[in-house]
Amino acid sequence: EQLKAKLLASVGHDVQLIGEGWNFGEVANGARFIQASQLSLNGSGIATFSDRARDAIRGGGSSESGDNLIRKQGYINGLFVDPNALN
Incomplete structure:
Protein backbone atom coordinates (compact mmCIF):
# COMPACT_ATOMS: atom_id res chain seq x y z
CA GLU A 1 0.00 0.00 0.00
CA SER A 50 2.49 -16.29 -14.49
CA ASP A 51 5.28 -16.82 -16.98
CA ARG A 52 2.74 -18.40 -19.31
CA ALA A 53 0.65 -15.23 -19.27
CA ARG A 54 3.80 -13.14 -19.78
CA ASP A 55 4.76 -15.23 -22.83
CA ALA A 56 1.25 -14.91 -24.29
CA ILE A 57 1.44 -11.15 -23.88
CA ARG A 58 4.98 -10.52 -25.14
CA GLY A 59 5.37 -13.60 -27.35
CA GLY A 60 7.92 -16.38 -27.38
CA GLY A 61 9.23 -18.20 -24.34
CA SER A 62 11.60 -17.21 -21.58
CA SER A 63 14.77 -17.89 -23.57
CA GLU A 64 13.65 -17.36 -27.16
CA SER A 65 14.90 -14.71 -29.54
CA GLY A 66 15.21 -14.02 -33.24
CA ASP A 67 12.78 -15.78 -35.57
CA ASN A 68 11.26 -17.83 -32.74
CA LEU A 69 10.29 -14.68 -30.86
CA ILE A 70 8.78 -13.22 -34.04
CA ARG A 71 7.07 -16.49 -35.03
CA LYS A 72 5.48 -16.76 -31.58
CA GLN A 73 4.30 -13.16 -31.66
CA GLY A 74 2.41 -12.06 -28.59
CA TYR A 75 -0.61 -9.90 -27.91
CA ILE A 76 1.33 -6.76 -26.96
CA ASN A 77 3.41 -6.70 -30.14
CA GLY A 78 0.49 -6.98 -32.51
CA LEU A 79 -0.50 -10.64 -32.91
CA PHE A 80 -4.20 -9.87 -33.36
CA VAL A 81 -3.92 -6.57 -35.22
CA ASP A 82 -0.60 -6.74 -37.08
CA PRO A 83 0.44 -10.31 -37.90
CA ASN A 84 3.95 -10.79 -39.28
CA ALA A 85 5.31 -12.96 -42.11
CA LEU A 86 6.42 -15.74 -39.73
CA ASN A 87 3.07 -16.56 -38.12
Whole structure:
Protein backbone atom coordinates (compact mmCIF):
# COMPACT_ATOMS: atom_id res chain seq x y z
CA GLU A 1 0.00 0.00 0.00
CA GLN A 2 2.86 2.42 0.72
CA LEU A 3 4.39 1.89 -2.72
CA LYS A 4 1.00 2.33 -4.34
CA ALA A 5 0.42 5.58 -2.42
CA LYS A 6 3.85 6.95 -3.41
CA LEU A 7 3.24 6.17 -7.08
CA LEU A 8 -0.19 7.75 -6.96
CA ALA A 9 1.26 10.91 -5.41
CA SER A 10 4.08 11.09 -7.96
CA VAL A 11 1.98 10.73 -11.12
CA GLY A 12 -1.36 12.12 -9.98
CA HIS A 13 -3.52 9.10 -10.82
CA ASP A 14 -3.83 5.38 -10.20
CA VAL A 15 -1.04 3.22 -11.54
CA GLN A 16 -1.47 -0.44 -12.45
CA LEU A 17 1.37 -2.49 -10.96
CA ILE A 18 1.89 -5.95 -12.40
CA GLY A 19 4.83 -8.25 -11.74
CA GLU A 20 5.92 -11.85 -11.77
CA GLY A 21 5.61 -13.20 -8.24
CA TRP A 22 8.41 -15.76 -7.92
CA ASN A 23 9.77 -17.65 -4.93
CA PHE A 24 13.17 -18.95 -6.01
CA GLY A 25 16.94 -19.12 -5.61
CA GLU A 26 18.92 -17.82 -2.68
CA VAL A 27 16.01 -15.68 -1.51
CA ALA A 28 13.40 -18.47 -1.61
CA ASN A 29 10.92 -18.70 1.24
CA GLY A 30 11.92 -15.30 2.62
CA ALA A 31 15.56 -16.26 3.29
CA ARG A 32 16.86 -12.69 2.79
CA PHE A 33 13.73 -10.55 2.55
CA ILE A 34 10.02 -10.98 1.92
CA GLN A 35 9.69 -12.42 -1.57
CA ALA A 36 7.32 -10.69 -3.96
CA SER A 37 5.40 -13.92 -4.50
CA GLN A 38 1.72 -14.26 -5.22
CA LEU A 39 1.08 -15.12 -1.58
CA SER A 40 3.07 -12.25 -0.05
CA LEU A 41 1.53 -9.68 -2.40
CA ASN A 42 -2.02 -10.72 -1.49
CA GLY A 43 -3.95 -7.62 -0.49
CA SER A 44 -1.15 -5.21 -1.46
CA GLY A 45 -2.84 -3.89 -4.60
CA ILE A 46 0.04 -5.26 -6.72
CA ALA A 47 -1.02 -7.91 -9.21
CA THR A 48 1.10 -10.85 -10.30
CA PHE A 49 0.95 -13.05 -13.33
CA SER A 50 2.49 -16.29 -14.49
CA ASP A 51 5.28 -16.82 -16.98
CA ARG A 52 2.74 -18.40 -19.31
CA ALA A 53 0.65 -15.23 -19.27
CA ARG A 54 3.80 -13.14 -19.78
CA ASP A 55 4.76 -15.23 -22.83
CA ALA A 56 1.25 -14.91 -24.29
CA ILE A 57 1.44 -11.15 -23.88
CA ARG A 58 4.98 -10.52 -25.14
CA GLY A 59 5.37 -13.60 -27.35
CA GLY A 60 7.92 -16.38 -27.38
CA GLY A 61 9.23 -18.20 -24.34
CA SER A 62 11.60 -17.21 -21.58
CA SER A 63 14.77 -17.89 -23.57
CA GLU A 64 13.65 -17.36 -27.16
CA SER A 65 14.90 -14.71 -29.54
CA GLY A 66 15.21 -14.02 -33.24
CA ASP A 67 12.78 -15.78 -35.57
CA ASN A 68 11.26 -17.83 -32.74
CA LEU A 69 10.29 -14.68 -30.86
CA ILE A 70 8.78 -13.22 -34.04
CA ARG A 71 7.07 -16.49 -35.03
CA LYS A 72 5.48 -16.76 -31.58
CA GLN A 73 4.30 -13.16 -31.66
CA GLY A 74 2.41 -12.06 -28.59
CA TYR A 75 -0.61 -9.90 -27.91
CA ILE A 76 1.33 -6.76 -26.96
CA ASN A 77 3.41 -6.70 -30.14
CA GLY A 78 0.49 -6.98 -32.51
CA LEU A 79 -0.50 -10.64 -32.91
CA PHE A 80 -4.20 -9.87 -33.36
CA VAL A 81 -3.92 -6.57 -35.22
CA ASP A 82 -0.60 -6.74 -37.08
CA PRO A 83 0.44 -10.31 -37.90
CA ASN A 84 3.95 -10.79 -39.28
CA ALA A 85 5.31 -12.96 -42.11
CA LEU A 86 6.42 -15.74 -39.73
CA ASN A 87 3.07 -16.56 -38.12
